[in-house]
Amino acid sequence: MPSLTPAERIASMLRIRRFEEQCITLSSHKRFPGHYHVYIGQEATAVAACAPLLAGDVIYTTWRNHGHLLARGADPGRMMAEILGRAHGYCGGRSGTLHLSVAALGIPATSALVGGNLPLAVGTALACKRRGSGMVVNFCGDAALEEGAAYEAMSLASLWQVPVLFLCENNSIPPELRKRGQFTSSTLPAKRLADVPGSLCIPTETADGADAGALGECLSRLAAEVRGGSGPRFVEVRCTRWPGSFPLWPELPCGPWQLDWAFEAKPGREDLAAWNEQSDPLSLYVRGCVAAGTLERGALQAIDARVREEMERAVQFALASPFPDASEAYGPVFAQAGQAR
Amino acid sequence: MKITFAEGLARAIHESLAADSRVMMIGSGIMGLNPAAQKAMEPVLNDFAERISVAPISELGLAGAATGAAIGGLRPLVDLSTGSFIFQAFAQVVNEAANIHYMSGGQTSVPVTFYSLAGMRGGGAAQHSHRAQAMLGQVPGLQILAPGGAEDAYRLMKWALQESANPTVYISHGMLFGESADIDPGAPMLPVGRARVCREGADLTIVASSITVPRALAAAAALDKEHGVSAEVVDLRSIAPLDRQTVLRSVAKTGRALIADECHRSFGVAAEVAASLAEEGLSSLKAPVCRVAVPDVPIPYSAPLEAELTVSAERILAGALRVLGR
Numbered sequence: 137m138p139s140l141t142p143a144e145r146i147a148s149m150l151r152i153r154r155f156e157e158q159c160i161t162l163s164s165h166k167r168f169p170g171h172y173h174v175y176i177g178q179e180a181t182a183v184a185a186c187a188p189l190l191a192g193d194v195i196y197t198t199w200r201n202h203g204h205l206l207a208r209g210a211d212p213g214r215m216m217a218e219i220l221g222r223a224h225g226y227c228g229g230r231s232g233t234l235h236l237s238v239a240a241l242g243i244p245a246t247s248a249l250v251g252g253n254l255p256l257a258v259g260t261a262l263a264c265k266r267r268g269s270g271m272v273v274n275f276c277g278d279a280a281l282e283e284g285a286a287y288e289a290m291s292l293a294s295l296w297q298v299p300v301l302f303l304c305e306n307n308s309i310p311p312e313l314r315k316r317g318q319f320t321s322s323t324l325p326a327k328r329l330a331d332v333p334g335s336l337c338i339p340t341e342t343a344d345g346a347d348a349g350a351l352g353e354c355l356s357r358l359a360a361e362v363r364g365g366s367g368p369r370f371v372e373v374r375c376t377r378w379p380g381s382f383p384l385w386p387e388l389p390c391g392p393w394q395l396d397w398a399f400e401a402k403p404g405r406e407d408l409a410a411w412n413e414q415s416d417p418l419s420l421y422v423r424g425c426v427a428a429g430t431l432e433r434g435a436l437q438a439i440d441a442r443v444r445e446e447m448e449r450a451v452q453f454a455l456a457s458p459f460p461d462a463s464e465a466y467g468p469v470f471a472q473a474g475q476a477r
Numbered sequence: 478m479k480i481t482f483a484e485g486l487a488r489a490i491h492e493s494l495a496a497d498s499r500v501m502m503i504g505s506g507i508m509g510l511n512p513a514a515q516k517a518m519e520p521v522l523n524d525f526a527e528r529i530s531v532a533p534i535s536e537l538g539l540a541g542a543a544t545g546a547a548i549g550g551l552r553p554l555v556d557l558s559t560g561s562f563i564f565q566a567f568a569q570v571v572n573e574a575a576n577i578h579y580m581s582g583g584q585t586s587v588p589v590t591f592y593s594l595a596g597m598r599g600g601g602a603a604q605h606s607h608r609a610q611a612m613l614g615q616v617p618g619l620q621i622l623a624p625g626g627a628e629d630a631y632r633l634m635k636w637a638l639q640e641s642a643n644p645t646v647y648i649s650h651g652m653l654f655g656e657s658a659d660i661d662p663g664a665p666m667l668p669v670g671r672a673r674v675c676r677e678g679a680d681l682t683i684v685a686s687s688i689t690v691p692r693a694l695a696a697a698a699a700l701d702k703e704h705g706v707s708a709e710v711v712d713l714r715s716i717a718p719l720d721r722q723t724v725l726r727s728v729a730k731t732g733r734a735l736i737a738d739e740c741h742r743s744f745g746v747a748a749e750v751a752a753s754l755a756e757e758g759l760s761s762l763k764a765p766v767c768r769v770a771v772p773d774v775p776i777p778y779s780a781p782l783e784a785e786l787t788v789s790a791e792r793i794l795a796g797a798l799r800v801l802g803r
């Protein structure tokens with residue numbers, strides 16, 4: 137099974153963070169319309185979940201998909217072009233941020249409906265089972281379990297014993313911070329989210345989303361179990377929401393993440409400093425690697441420089457891409473005969 | 478008194494909660510992600526917090542629970558949020574709430590209001606842009622209100638919460654929140670089921686509802702100013718009941734009809750109005766009816782693609798000139 141070196145894990149997490157920072161900057165300059173959701177603070181999860189996946193495996197994601205796509209190998213330039221509604225975006229400008237998909241990478245369709253993807257994941261896992269190869273990872277948020285579709289899907293997965301890993305990213309806002317106008321989530325009365333799939337006889341685990349190393353081990357093991365044919369698994373990954381996504385429109389409270397924040401420096405806002413200290417998977421993992429002597433700060437600076445440059449190029453690519461011609465709006469509504477696989 | 482669409486909505490909800498202790502809310506995200514409109518809801522949230530049930534992301538359950546609460550003697554307003562999400566709730570709205578009065582032989586009535594923040598809103602893409610009024614129009618037993626301005630935002634919501642005896646889908650629209658009107662709250666309301674002639678004209682009738690009302694009015698003003706054409710604008714106000722008589726009367730006068738509708742073209746509200754004109758108004762028509770509706774494709778994200786499909790004032794104007802043979 138492919139496994140990541142610490143440097144690779146950091147680079148993967150950092151690519152997501154720098155991509156999202158660019159997104160926030162472009163949005164603050166009004167370069168794209170509509171609401172959008174960033175993945176800052178959850179990077180360790182996407183990276184750990186996608187590392188054990190093979191060609192032919194499938195992931196389903198949500199409105200908060202940027203990190204999942206990058207971790208699966210999507211090109212940041214084409215992703216950003218899609219987010220800006222440009223012709224060179226993966227969906228030709230039809231999806232925007234909400235429905236980003238890359239079929240060639242095993243990301244066939246992205247639903248932005250809460251709970252909408254779980255039934256799809258179960259069906260694709262059924263197809264994997266019939267074919268005798270491949271597995272599915274379904275990413276959802278904590279609110280998904282409030283939807284009946286999620287319950288029905290998990291029930292089917294357990295009944296049919298199909299190879300799907302339900303990965304629930306619980307980034308729920310602490311109640312005292314749940315202000316009007318913000319998206320509420322985790323209004324589920326169950327004490328542990330995992331109690332719901334547990335009652336359907338799906339083996340469950342709970343993992344710490346801020347511990348990138350442990351998460352890597354956990355999700356690789358679960359993927360191997362699912363791939364091995366022992367039926368579905370459910371994992372709740374617990375993340376603490378990054379303070380920059382408390383406002384309705386995400387913002388960078390103290391500018392882009394700084395490598396120094398993993399060490400002696402602190403972001404200049406108290407809530408961000410506390411989050412950086414206790415909950416940021418990137419800062420914590422970087423700090424751990426240096427303390428353990430696995431990596432040196434100089435090497436980390438070089439990784440960061442490379443990643444920054446990659447994401448700046450992605451933005452330039454996206455901005456240089458033209459808007460699609462208006463006539464593109466009319467299709468493709470139906471696949472052509474013979475086009476369906 | 479000058480109020481906006483959002484203020485009208487909030488005011489109607491506030492007054493209804495104050496007037497009738499059976500009125501209650503399930504969820505309260507009536508104004509979507511619009512901070513200015515959200516401000517208008519603050520009095521409701523402050524004064525009636527204990528009459529608002531917390532709503533998890535469970536549209537099917539919420540719609541059914543609201544229906545059951547109505548059976549139990551309450552008059553609930555349930556927030557089904559973005560218009561597209563009513564599909565998660567369809568089984569309860571369409572196959573439970575709408576059927577109950579009839580199935581029970583009239584024994585049980587269901588005065589519930591489903592609030593749906595519908596429409597193409599700019600960047601909503603395929604899964605957040607639906608306008609379900611035409612689909613819902615296929616459901617006998619449902620009342621479908623589609624206010625196109627601030628006055629009806631206020632009055633129709635008040636009617637649904639305080640007077641209606643039946644399940645009602647209230648089709649709101651995020652692009653209407655800022656529309657304003659001068660209203661006299663003491664004046665009697667044009668009854669539900671009656672369309673409003675909101676601009677009189679002689680050469681052509683433009684039939685509109687919801688977001689197409691202000692756009693039709695803008696097109697009519699431009700027709701007058703730039704082309705010397707006198708257009709009459711009829712605001713349907715409710716899709717069910719549908720006031721065919723007012724439309725027929727207007728077309729009998731003008732002889733020409735254009736229907737501006739944000740539903741998809743096929744089987745849409747415009748299609749129903751056009752069918753009525755074909756059945757009952759053919760002798761008045763001096764030219765074929767024109768539908769300006771959304772082409773039969775999902776709504777794309779990219780701004781120029783969405784604009785291509787939008788029922789804009791410009792497209793209504795161009796359609797009007799075609800009907801007039803110009």
Ligand SMILES: Cc1ncc(C[n+]2csc(CCOP(=O)(O)OP(=O)(O)O)c2C)c(N)n1
Binds near residue numbers: 199200249308558
């Ligand atoms: C069926 C449906 N209902 C409501 C929404 C609106 N909505 C978008 S994101 C969101 C919150 C989802 O929370 P969660 O599942 O915890 O995911 P997170 O955004 O926290 O990652 C809601 C309610 C939706 N997209 N789909």
Ligand SMILES: [Mg+2]
Binds near residue numbers: 277306309322
């Ligand atoms: Mg969440």
